[in-house]
Amino acid sequence: MTKRLQVLFEDDELAEIQRLARSRRQTTAAWVRDALRSARREAVYPDPEPKLRAVREAMTRAYPIGDVEQVLVEIERGYLDDHPG
Numbered sequence: 001m002t003k004r005l006q007v008l009f010e011d012d013e014l015a016e017i018q019r020l021a022r023s024r025r026q027t028t029a030a031w032v033r034d035a036l037r038s039a040r041r042e043a044v045y046p047d048p049e050p051k052l053r054a055v056r057e058a059m060t061r062a063y064p065i066g067d068v069e070q071v072l073v074e075i076e077r078g079y080l081d082d083h084p085g
Contacts, residue, residue, distance in 0.1 A: 007032070017031065
C-alpha cells in the first residue's frame with residue numbers, strides 16, 4: 001500500500017532540493033525517496049546484545065535489597081529533598 005508523507009521545508013531549502021533533483025533528472029519526490037532510502041541504509045542501530053548480556057548477568061546474582069516499604073519511603077524522601085516546596 002502506498003502512503004503519502006508531507007514534509008515541510010523552508011523556501012530556500014526546498015529550492016535547493018529541487019535543484020538537486022533537476023540535476024539528476026529526477027522529480028523532487030523521487031529525489032526525496034532516494035535520499036530517505038539512502039539514510040535508512042546508512043542508519044546505525046545500536047547492538048542490543050551488550051544490554052541483554054548485562055541483564056542476563058544481573059539476573060544470575062542475588063543483590064542485597066532492603067524491606068520494600070522502607071525502600072519506597074527512602075525513594076519518596078529523595079524526591080522531596082530534591083524538590084523543596
